[in-house]
Amino acid sequence: xxxxxxxxxxxxxxxxxxxxxxxxxxxxxxxxxxxxxxxxxxxxxxxxxxxxxxxxxxxxxxxxxxxxxxxxxxxxxxxxxxxxxxxxxxxxxxxxxxxxxxxxxxxxxxxxxxxxxxxxxxxxxxxxxxxxxxxxxxxxxxxxxxxxxxxxxxxxxxxxxxxxxxxxxxxxxxxxxxxxxxxxxxxxxxxxxxxxxxxxxxxxxxxxxxxxxxxxxxxxxxxxxxxxxxxxxxxxxxxxxxxxxxxxxxxxx
Amino acid sequence: xxxxxxxxxxxxxxxxxxxxxxxxxxxxxxxxxxxxxxxxxxxxxxxxxxxxxxxxxxxxxxxxxxxxxxxxxxxxxxxxxxxxxxxxxxxxxxxxxxxxxxxxxxxxxxxxxxxxxxxxxxxxxxxxxxxxxxxxxxxxxxxxxxxxxxxxxxxxxxxxxxxxxxxxxxxxxxxxxxxxxxxxxxxxxxxxxxxxxxxxxxxxxxxxxxxxxxxxxxxxxxxxxxxxxxxxxxxxxxxxxxxxxxxxxxxxxxxxxxxxx
Numbered sequence: 001x002x003x004x005x006x007x008x009x010x011x012x013x014x015x016x017x018x019x020x021x022x023x024x025x026x027x028x029x030x031x032x033x034x035x036x037x038x039x040x041x042x043x044x045x046x047x048x049x050x051x052x053x054x055x056x057x058x059x060x061x062x063x064x065x066x067x068x069x070x071x072x073x074x075x076x077x078x079x080x081x082x083x084x085x086x087x088x089x090x091x092x093x094x095x096x097x098x099x100x101x102x103x104x105x106x107x108x109x110x111x112x113x114x115x116x117x118x119x120x121x122x123x124x125x126x127x128x129x130x131x132x133x134x135x136x137x138x139x140x141x142x143x144x145x146x147x148x149x150x151x152x153x154x155x156x157x158x159x160x161x162x163x164x165x166x167x168x169x170x171x172x173x174x175x176x177x178x179x180x181x182x183x184x185x186x187x188x189x190x191x192x193x194x195x196x197x198x199x200x201x202x203x204x205x206x207x208x209x210x211x212x213x214x215x216x217x218x219x220x221x222x223x224x225x226x227x228x229x230x231x232x233x234x235x236x237x238x239x240x241x242x243x244x245x246x247x248x249x250x251x252x253x
Numbered sequence: 254x255x256x257x258x259x260x261x262x263x264x265x266x267x268x269x270x271x272x273x274x275x276x277x278x279x280x281x282x283x284x285x286x287x288x289x290x291x292x293x294x295x296x297x298x299x300x301x302x303x304x305x306x307x308x309x310x311x312x313x314x315x316x317x318x319x320x321x322x323x324x325x326x327x328x329x330x331x332x333x334x335x336x337x338x339x340x341x342x343x344x345x346x347x348x349x350x351x352x353x354x355x356x357x358x359x360x361x362x363x364x365x366x367x368x369x370x371x372x373x374x375x376x377x378x379x380x381x382x383x384x385x386x387x388x389x390x391x392x393x394x395x396x397x398x399x400x401x402x403x404x405x406x407x408x409x410x411x412x413x414x415x416x417x418x419x420x421x422x423x424x425x426x427x428x429x430x431x432x433x434x435x436x437x438x439x440x441x442x443x444x445x446x447x448x449x450x451x452x453x454x455x456x457x458x459x460x461x462x463x464x465x466x467x468x469x470x471x472x473x474x475x476x477x478x479x480x481x482x483x484x485x486x487x488x489x490x491x492x493x494x495x496x497x498x499x500x501x502x503x504x505x506x507x508x509x510x511x512x513x514x
Contacts, residue, residue, distance in 0.1 A: 050416045075418045082412040091281040091409055092465055098409075102417050105406035131464070147413075 001064045003028045003155055003186040004049055009058035011044055018044045020210045022058070026188060028154075031181040033197050034190045036207035037230050042190040043083075045207070046157050049188070050080060063154065079148035081158040084141055089133040095119065096128040099147045110150070118146040121176055138169025145173060149180070156180060158189040162196055170196045198243050218244045258485075260383050261375045261495075265481035267390040268375075268439045268451065273474035274397050275435035276456030278428060281408045287329065288452045290342035291433040292445040294325035294349040299370045299440070300356035307360045314370070315385050318440060322433035325349065330426035373444030373496040375485065382441050389438040396431055404428045405466075443496050450500035451477055454507040461510050476506060 004026040011019040019041040026032050034042050047053045048060045051071030060067040063074045093101070099118055100110040119125040122142040132143060141161060148156060156177070162170050178200045181187055189197060194204060194217075204220045206212040206229045213225040221244040226234050235247035279287050298314070298321030305312040325345045332341020357367050369377065378386070397404070403424045407414045415421045436448055443451050455476035456469070463469035484499030 052415055072418055075416075078416075080413060080416040082410060082416070086412045087410050088281075088283060088408060090283055090460065091405060092460075092463055092469060093405075093409065094465070097466070101402060101406050101409065102413060104402040105414065105419060106417060 001028070002026060002061070003030065003063060004188065005059075005061040006045075006048075007059045007061070009048065009055045009060055011041070011048060011053060011055050018209060019048075022211060024205060024211060024214065026186060028186055029181070029184040030203065031177070031187045031201045032189070032203050032205060033194050033201045034188065034205045034207055035192075035194050035229075036212075040208045040229070042207055043159055046080075046159050046188070046190055049157060050078065051075075076151060077154040079151065079153035079156045081141075081144050081148045081156070081161055083159045084137065084144065084163060087140070087144070093132050094129050095124060095132055095135070095143050098132045098143055099128075099150055102147065103150065114150060118150045119143075121149055121179075122146045123172060136166065136169070137164035138166040138172075141165050142169055142172060145176060149176075153185070155186045155188070158187070160192060161189055162191060162193055174200060195245050198245060199241065218242075221246055257376055257378075260378055260380075261485055262482075264375055264378055264383060264386050264442055265478060265485065267386050268442055269474050269478035269481060271390055271393060271435040271438050272452045272455055272477035273459075273470050274394060275432045276452035276477070277459065277469055277473050278397070278404055278408070279432055279453065280456045280460050281405065282428060282432075283408070284329075284333075284339070284342065284429075285453045285457070286339060286342050286346075287429060287432060288436055289449045290329065290346040290349075291322050291325055291429075291436040292440065292448045293346050293353070295319070295322040295433070295437045295440050296370060296445040297321045297349040297352040297356070299445075300353040300360070300367065303366050304356040304360045307362070314441070315437065318437045319434065321349065322437050323430055326426060326429040326433045329429050330422065333425055333429075334422050369444070370440060371444050371446050372494060373440070373442050373447060375442040375481070375495055376488070378442055386438055386442065389434060393431055393435045393438070396427075400424065400427060443499070447496045447500040450504045451480065451496075454500075454503040455480065458503075458507045458510045461514055476503060480506070 002025045006022045006024040009019060009022040010017065034045060036042050044053065048055060049062060049067055051067040054068045063077060065073045096115055099115050103110045116125050119128055122145055124139065124142055124146065132140060135143065161173055174196050177187055181200065191197060198217055201217065203215055204217050205214045206220050206225055208229045212229040213220045221236055223233060226246060237245050237247055239245055279285055295318035298317035302312040302314040302317040328345045329341040403419060406419065407421050407424050411421050436452065439448050439451065456473045458476055459469045459472035463472050480499040480503040483502050484495035487493055487498045488495035
């Protein structure tokens, strides 16, 4: 059984088609990055995976369950890291409270030890009483990652994990994700800038309302595919380890 | 001690609890204007009750105010689902004020009755009013304590809450509805215009000063209670409405604290 399957999926907001005839399978334990320009449908793909949107056509399956109709059957096995811009900082929550909140909201008890363990993974166990709103963007993102890891999910979905994140925090997040991947967790990360992840991922999906290319980074990042996805040429460099890097992480057209 | 004063002192305490809980959750929900919208919607219900009573139909102000405020909560929650809660609040606000103006204009001898609900008077609460404030406060506190973490989660991270299978729309409506109940509870004592100051100014001040969730609730309660008691004290010695003094104090404290920050 695949972790995530998109079968002929189309989706539109009102009359505007955002995703068209999408076919994609993500195997268990795979580490996949989804890349594309603004409006390519990357976040919509995550929302379809979470069962928050109903496809206009086709089916999305997660761990064999219909994502929209049977989301309650797999939701506990999925960890989700939302875009940090969607978090509202009015309530003075401590790091520890942020990590616990989803479980408490679902009426589940959370032990201090499991919170400490989750925070230890991202290296923040010693400041669990600090206010979340006073952390840097990178630290906030690591707290949200710890929160997503609290229930030891089988699948981890990340929406723009590197937005507004400093280099050191980026490195820590990549290290944690690589560790999760080595433990057989399925990871799907929507990114504008793929370069921090490029050495660790199994496959990249180049998206622009439909799948432009999918495969290993070196296969996907060709001049032709990049022009198809972004509508313009982006310089490509090959690093010392032999990985092909698009020189710009993003192209805001 | 005079029964009216004792009632006013206890009612101030209960209204401060409402102001602390509902006001703080409103600030966390980033929808401070909700309190004003809710109060003015309730005013439309009150105006309808005054009109019905003037033509001989018995109608209790609290039930109609509550119905109007809950209808307003529904409209606001629907607007929030479409992306901007403030558009729904503003539109419902003007609709309610229009209806209130129409009903009040149709009511004979309406001015003095309407005045009490616009500016309130905690010293004029009847035994019935006091019972309403007590029962309503107990209901709001109980409901909020039961759904507290859900309300916090949808205010902090609505996308994450939705991803966790929480019915964000339902809980957002419940939160707005409970805030509306709380506002209606304080309507006769504080008034539709001044309730905004008593609910939002102390909570906003507490949000600046507080370093934890509990401290925001406690500071907000203390500020609301102090403002109301100082209002009562002032009205005792001078012939000035207590609600107006309380609202002025709460607002000035907010400006002083935010200025210092």
